[in-house]
Amino acid sequence: MLKNRIITGAVLFLLVLAAVFLLPPRWFQLVVGLIFLFACWEWTALVPLKHPATRVVYLMVTAVFSVFTFGWLPLMLVIAAVFWLWALAGVILFACGKKPLGLEQPIAKMIFGLIAFAALYDSVLMLRALDHLTQIPWLIMILVVISMSDIGAYFAGRFWGGKLLAPRASPKKTWAGFYGGLVASMLASFIFTGVFLHLLMIDNQQFWRINISVLIAVLFGVFGDLFESMLKRQVDLKDSGSILPGHGGLLDRIDSLLPSLPIFVLIGFMNFFG
Numbered sequence: 001m002l003k004n005r006i007i008t009g010a011v012l013f014l015l016v017l018a019a020v021f022l023l024p025p026r027w028f029q030l031v032v033g034l035i036f037l038f039a040c041w042e043w044t045a046l047v048p049l050k051h052p053a054t055r056v057v058y059l060m061v062t063a064v065f066s067v068f069t070f071g072w073l074p075l076m077l078v079i080a081a082v083f084w085l086w087a088l089a090g091v092i093l094f095a096c097g098k099k100p101l102g103l104e105q106p107i108a109k110m111i112f113g114l115i116a117f118a119a120l121y122d123s124v125l126m127l128r129a130l131d132h133l134t135q136i137p138w139l140i141m142i143l144v145v146i147s148m149s150d151i152g153a154y155f156a157g158r159f160w161g162g163k164l165l166a167p168r169a170s171p172k173k174t175w176a177g178f179y180g181g182l183v184a185s186m187l188a189s190f191i192f193t194g195v196f197l198h199l200l201m202i203d204n205q206q207f208w209r210i211n212i213s214v215l216i217a218v219l220f221g222v223f224g225d226l227f228e229s230m231l232k233r234q235v236d237l238k239d240s241g242s243i244l245p246g247h248g249g250l251l252d253r254i255d256s257l258l259p260s261l262p263i264f265v266l267i268g269f270m271n272f273f274g
Contacts, residue, residue, distance in 0.1 A: 032125070039117070076118060086112075152181040152183060156177050193211055
């Protein structure tokens with residue numbers, strides 16, 4: 001299990017590096033879009049949408065919505081942040097044995113998925129464009145940071161175990177894993193901003209703004225993971241799929257990215273005050 005997880009993670013990382021640095025913008029948009037649509041297909045099983053035609057229509061609507069909302073990225077990020085605050089409250093209530101603020105309803109999960117996938121897709125494209133504009137690898141940075149959060153949580157949870165974080169939502173995630181993921185991700189963030197990015201002349205204000213945005217994004221990433229776990233409990237699924245050995249489905253791999261990457265862009269790069 002661990003061997004498969006490591007091999008799959010390494011292959012995915014190399015493929016991501018190749019896509020970010022080698023693909024032209026149009027091809028990058030297409031590849032990322034197809035990956036997210038596959039994850040969105042897995043999402044439809046959590047709604048759940050039963051009929052294949054209904055699932056395909058939902059994917060088409062999500063694809064069109066994602067493309068046409070890129071021009072309103074700041075607004076989309078704010079809306080997505082509100083939705084993730086809703087998810088946060090829902091997960092907490094669910095963990096306490098109460099109803100998750102309507103997030104058990106299929107229509108709510110359909111709307112939530114539409115917003116979440118559009119915000120993630122638009123944020124990835126924005127960061128990749130910013131990479132080329134500033135010559136700073138912002139997209140790789142946040143992907144590595146979130147991956148380190150997952151890795152730190154996995155190994156800290158396995159090594160120390162202890163009290164469960166939210167047993168009703170996820171029977172495996174522990175407080176030790178939570179702290180391990182937080183330490184690993186922030187260490188990665190400070191290395192990027194303090195060493196690599198500092199060499200490219202970011203100032204102190206930007207240094208702290210980026211690291212604070214990473215901290216908040218990682219915390220939301222934890223709840224993104226718990227949120228997906230909650231949805232899987234509702235429909236009695238262990239994994240969203242089986243395409244990735246050792247990881248489960250593609251959605252299982254990007255569940256923490258769904259909230260964390262848009263939150264990172266919102267806090268780290270959006271300027272609403274001129």
